[in-house]
Each structure stands twice: as structure tokens, then as C-alpha cells.
Amino acid sequence: MSEASNRPAPPEVDRRAASQAAVAARRARAAVKAAIAARELSPLTVLDRATADPEGVEGRLRVTEFLLSVPAIGTTKMEEALKRLSISPAKRLGGLGRHQRLRLRQFLIERENRSERQRNRLVVLAGPTAVGKGTVSTYIRENYPDVLLSVSATTRKPRPGEVDGVNYYFVDDAEFDRMIEGGELLEYATVHNAYRYGTPRAPIEKALAEGRSVLLEIDLQGARQVRRSMPEARLIFLLPPTWEELVRRLIGRGTEDQAEQQRRLETAKVELAAQDEFDYRVVNHDVATAAREVVDLMKVRAAPSRP
Numbered sequence: 001m002s003e004a005s006n007r008p009a010p011p012e013v014d015r016r017a018a019s020q021a022a023v024a025a026r027r028a029r030a031a032v033k034a035a036i037a038a039r040e041l042s043p044l045t046v047l048d049r050a051t052a053d054p055e056g057v058e059g060r061l062r063v064t065e066f067l068l069s070v071p072a073i074g075t076t077k078m079e080e081a082l083k084r085l086s087i088s089p090a091k092r093l094g095g096l097g098r099h100q101r102l103r104l105r106q107f108l109i110e111r112e113n114r115s116e117r118q119r120n121r122l123v124v125l126a127g128p129t130a131v132g133k134g135t136v137s138t139y140i141r142e143n144y145p146d147v148l149l150s151v152s153a154t155t156r157k158p159r160p161g162e163v164d165g166v167n168y169y170f171v172d173d174a175e176f177d178r179m180i181e182g183g184e185l186l187e188y189a190t191v192h193n194a195y196r197y198g199t200p201r202a203p204i205e206k207a208l209a210e211g212r213s214v215l216l217e218i219d220l221q222g223a224r225q226v227r228r229s230m231p232e233a234r235l236i237f238l239l240p241p242t243w244e245e246l247v248r249r250l251i252g253r254g255t256e257d258q259a260e261q262q263r264r265l266e267t268a269k270v271e272l273a274a275q276d277e278f279d280y281r282v283v284n285h286d287v288a289t290a291a292r293e294v295v296d297l298m299k300v301r302a303a304p305s306r307p
Ligand SMILES: Nc1ncnc2c1ncn2[C@@H]1O[C@H](COP(=O)(O)OP(=O)(O)OP(=O)(O)O)[C@@H](O)[C@H]1O
Pocket: 127, 128, 129, 130, 131, 132, 133, 134, 135, 136, 249, 250, 252, 253, 284, 285, 286, 287
């Protein structure tokens, strides 16, 4: 018989206290992992805490669960990383050797630098007709100067008040064809079965190279094309508070005749059904709030408030 089984069972209160402590420790570790996943806590801070206190909450985290809580690290990446860093999956953060810890640290720093460079630079704002994409985008252009609002080319005619080069580049079909053939468009589509719209590539590439954030206000087909060609882009779907409000906004805008309104509402149903393809959804109850939510997702600074 083993020595352990000879020992008298611990009193009931001790067992209960031990099990309560285990539950509390598990909860504390889960909270740390959730904070890393929500980007509220840097993985580097967690690693530093584990080093300072190997028996503390962070030190007791298994290296596998730690890595899996880092955004964009899944099982495959985690396993590859551990192999590359020569760290056993059985290890806890507090039990890493000095060299293992330094290698893990370097790995996390490189990841952070990489995601910093790529962070939320290209953002697509899509949504059904008349939800307020144009209104919200204009608000962002006027209040958040760090964001470049892409100006699309279109074959539709200008509405009263629209300015060439500001709202759109208004071009004819031949010019639009030329832009496609010249590879000048990042994406393009025929929208509402009517006119063609496309995003000029050059200004976007220039802005991204300069480290500026870029906002594209385009339709669902265009959003899908951007997702394919630039998977790092963040896709936001703007929603109306209700379907009735969407219809009210479309009719209230008064820029389309009844047939065109009908056509746009048909497209709207298709677009609403695709909202789950997007990374985020923002409800446009109020323009300033919706704009702030969009820029929060881009992480850019606001313009200094005007006197
Ligand atoms: N939060 C809001 N509350 C009330 N009205 C709004 C709001 N946002 C936009 N609107 C109004 O709704 C109408 C449609 O807005 P807008 O033209 O910006 O829509 P859109 O999504 O760009 O449409 P489309 O895709 O057809 O170009 C406009 O009259 C605008 O003033």
C-alpha cells in the first residue's frame, strides 16, 4: 500500500477549502486569459508577472493556454511556436528556463511589432442603401483627419451638390473600362444592377505606405473582393435601427425615383442577409456615435475639437 493511502483523509473543511482555492485559482487564470484575448492585457506583461512570481496566477498558466489566448494564435500556430522555441507544451509560464523565457519574449515582441504595423489600417464600411454610410463617412472625414476616405470612381451622374473628386470621380463607361484594363482599381462592381463603382488603388497604397488609415465606403461585392485581395482589412457592416427606418431614410433622402428605390431595397435585403461575413456590426442610430464606433475600430486619434 502506498504511503499516501495510509495517510488519514484530510478533515472535510480542509478538503472544501482546498477545492474552493482550486476553483478560485482556475477563475483567476481564466480572467487573465480573457484579458489577453480582449487585448486588455499585454502577453508580455503576463510573462513578466510569471517571471516575478512563478507560483502566482500568471506563473501557473500553462504555456499552451497562454499562447492560445493571444489574439490570432490558434492551435497550429501555438504548436509551431512551441516547437520553434523548444518549449514543452507541458510547461507552465513560471516553470520556463531563462533561455526559453527570453525566446518566448522575443517571439511575442516580434508578433506585437508586426501587428502594430498592420493594425486596422484598411477598413471597409458597407451596409444596405440609405443606412447612412455616406453620412457617417463624411463625418469621419471632417472629424478624424488621420483617416483617408477613399474617393471612388463611378459611372453614375452626380447628384445635386456632389463634387467631382470629393464625393466621387464621375467618369463615363469608356473611362471606367480604361481604369479596369490599366489595373487601376482595387475592386469594382455594378451596384444595384445599375452603375459601376470602383476604388482607385494608387491613393490607398500611398496612404497605407505612409502609415495612414484608409476607409472604403463600398458595397457588399466590393467588400468581398477586398477581403480576398487584402485579408488583413477590417470589415464593418453598418446597420439601420430597423427596416422601417431604413425605408424612411431612403425615401426621405429623395434622390431616387420609386423604381430605383425599389431596386435598392431589393439589394438591401441581400446585403442584410450577408452581415455575418463582416468582422463588426455598428448600428447607425446616431451619426456621431456610429462614426466614433467605426474609428474606435480603426484606433485613430480624433481631430482637435473646434472652437
Ligand atoms: N443616424 C441617422 N439618423 C437619421 N438619418 C440619418 C442617419 N444617418 C444618415 N441619415 C440620413 O439617411 C439618408 C441616407 O444616408 P446616406 O446617403 O448617407 O446613406 P448611404 O448608406 O450612403 O446610402 P447609399 O448606399 O444609397 O449611397 C440621408 O438623408 C441621411 O441624412
